[in-house]
Amino acid sequence: MDYSTRIFIILVISIQISHIYSQSIIQTPLENNRKTLIRDITDDDEIFCNSWKFTVETNDAGIWSRIPKRCVKFVGDYMLGIRYASDSDRVLDSSLSFARNVKIAGDGKDAWVFDIDETLLSNVPYYQLHGFGSGLFDEKSFDEWVDLAEAPALPASLKLFYELKHLGFKIILLTGRSEFQRGATEKNLLFAGYDDWEKLCLRDDSDIGKNATLYKSGRRQLAEEEGYRIHGNSGDQWSDLLGFARATRSFKLPNPMYYIA
Numbered sequence: 001m002d003y004s005t006r007i008f009i010i011l012v013i014s015i016q017i018s019h020i021y022s023q024s025i026i027q028t029p030l031e032n033n034r035k036t037l038i039r040d041i042t043d044d045d046e047i048f049c050n051s052w053k054f055t056v057e058t059n060d061a062g063i064w065s066r067i068p069k070r071c072v073k074f075v076g077d078y079m080l081g082i083r084y085a086s087d088s089d090r091v092l093d094s095s096l097s098f099a100r101n102v103k104i105a106g107d108g109k110d111a112w113v114f115d116i117d118e119t120l121l122s123n124v125p126y127y128q129l130h131g132f133g134s135g136l137f138d139e140k141s142f143d144e145w146v147d148l149a150e151a152p153a154l155p156a157s158l159k160l161f162y163e164l165k166h167l168g169f170k171i172i173l174l175t176g177r178s179e180f181q182r183g184a185t186e187k188n189l190l191f192a193g194y195d196d197w198e199k200l201c202l203r204d205d206s207d208i209g210k211n212a213t214l215y216k217s218g219r220r221q222l223a224e225e226e227g228y229r230i231h232g233n234s235g236d237q238w239s240d241l242l243g244f245a246r247a248t249r250s251f252k253l254p255n256p257m258y259y260i261a
């Protein structure tokens, strides 16, 4: 490096340092800083989509029909990567620590309710081919997927299912799927490793027009009338858990792909 190059570099560095120094002593108004910060944050897809997912999981977002376009990659990475599995495993921990403290009467009426889609079974292989919820729900193609009966188990739910049975709970399956899908649903549950549930409730003709919250609450109420005590309820949708005849404790599993009211 010759002498003039060295002088040039020193000059550039000292200009940089004085620039940083002068910036730190000139106070920019707080509001301007905040605006810059907010712009930087909402420009970043990873940060934006993580926060969007927060509003979805807490139900702050309310009813929504498709994921933001800019979040397709984020949701795909989440569902296929370690975070979905990790979040589900932590829900499993919470569910189990509650379940272990339930006093089982031994009369065969201590019950736990499970939803099916995105709870016992994972439709990620389907949604992977359908933009992870970025398009509108296509009933025809989803029904074809259901008929295949090849959805894998969500590992955290498979573990919870058998732990609960071991503790003495009766398992009630309550799904938004329809009666005509009973055969394919049973076949898929067995394929995924589930066995020996107490009952499987699907939508029948009397449920047409009911939203999911109303339909599922009604079925839980019927179970209670049959003498079941519903201690726990696991589902990926708020409509699995809200309404009446609620479980003592409800456990919300993650699902940033779709919302069912």
Ligand SMILES: *[C@@H]1O[C@H](CO)[C@@H](O)[C@H](O)[C@H]1NC(C)=O
Residues within 6 Å of the ligand: 211, 213, 214, 261
């Ligand atoms: C579901 O239907 C019931 C009864 O019509 C209604 O009170 C409730 O607000 C509905 N819930 C949603 C989320 O649409």
